[in-house]
Amino acid sequence: MNLRSSSMIAAACLALVAASACADSTSTPRTAKGTASSSQAAPMTAAARKPNDSGVAIQYRVEGTARVGRAISVVLQFDGVSDPAGATARLTTDAGLTLTTSSTLALPAGQSTTATATVTSDREGLAYLNVFVTQNGAMSIVAIPVQTGSSAPAMKAAGELKSSPEGEKIISMPAKEPK
16 A cells, blocks of 8 residues: 555545534434425524613514414513513514414523414504513513515605705704694
8 A cells, every 4th residue: 555545545534524524413304204394493583682671581483474364473482581480471462463372471480481472463564572571570572573465664755855055964854833
């Protein structure tokens, strides 16, 4: 065996080890029919936190596309409940959405809690599922957007765009006098 064949054998072994490591880390679960699972969940969105909130981290995912009159699921995940008494979550909806599941949740201490809220939209547009979490007297509020239909929300035109003598862009809006 010469030096060239030894290096080729080493390279082939290295390639086999790398290929088996890649195969192990990218294996996908299979269903009974042998095809890749089609129910892979989309990633969760982490809700913004404020320094003085309840301390509970909230993540959510809206599953599917909302349509008028059809129920849609919103998956909620709560982490970071540290109060031994636990925390509570209260769910409400904006006008245009109806909550068809329980509006209150008990969140036990030291556990990650996952819940699914089902909402039904009665019109096209943007509405919110509001989540209020209370722990130790502090509250976190998260508004989860649910877009129904294809029309994206747009701001109403208000005022007229003008330029100041210095070149700054200014929106001139009419004022209403109080009566």
